[in-house]
Amino acid sequence: MPNQKVLRRNKVRRRIRKNIFGTPESPRMSVFRSNKQIYVQIIDDVNQKTLVSTGSLGVAEAQNIAKKDQAQVVGKMIAEKALAAGVERIVFDRGGYLYHGRVKALGDAAREAGLKF
Numbered sequence: 001m002p003n004q005k006v007l008r009r010n011k012v013r014r015r016i017r018k019n020i021f022g023t024p025e026s027p028r029m030s031v032f033r034s035n036k037q038i039y040v041q042i043i044d045d046v047n048q049k050t051l052v053s054t055g056s057l058g059v060a061e062a063q064n065i066a067k068k069d070q071a072q073v074v075g076k077m078i079a080e081k082a083l084a085a086g087v088e089r090i091v092f093d094r095g096g097y098l099y100h101g102r103v104k105a106l107g108d109a110a111r112e113a114g115l116k117f
Contacts, residue, residue: 009095009096009097010096011096012096013095013096016093016094016095016096017093020091020092020093021045021091022042022043022044022045022046022090022091022093023044023045023046024044024046024047025089026089026090026091027042027043027044027045027051027087027090027091028042028043028044028045028090028091028092028093029041029042029043029078029082029090029091029092029093029110029115030042030043030093030095031092031093031094031095031097031103031106032095033095033097033102033103036067037055037056037057037070038055038056038067038070038071038074038102038106039053039054039055039056039057039074040053040054040055040074040075040078040106041053042078042082042085042087042090051082051085051087052078052081052082052085052087053078054074054077054078054081055074056070056071056073056074059073059074059077061073062074067102068101068102068105069105070102071102071103071105071106071109072105072106072108072109073109074106074109075105075106075107075108075109075110075113076109076110076112076113078106078110078115079109079110079111079112079113079114079115080113082115083113083114083115087115088114088115088116089115089116089117090115090116090117091117092107092117094107
């Protein structure tokens with residue numbers, strides 16, 4: 001049987017996804033946070049395509065540092081990749097997590113690197 005915390009997060013995630021939708025002009029930036037890593041994708045929901053993605057697992061500079069610092073590195077990296085792909089404005093999908101801690105660090109780093117929410 002699934003954990004109650006996971007069930008609650010999925011319920012909140014579905015509630016958020018009812019209102020958030022990524023378009024080609026303003027794609028959705030989706031965050032997934034595991035216990036050790038953090039991953040983010042920029043998704044065009046109209047064409048059902050992932051435009052850009054990255055995570056802390058595949059980044060050498062995000063290893064062996066604090067998880068909040070990992071999130072900042074990933075946020076900066078996703079912003080650089082998105083700007084290179086021609087995406088400037090996004091819709092932030094926190095994935096059922098509170099906008100606090102690692103999720104907030106990732107969002108703030110992406111904003112500082114040039115993405116507009």
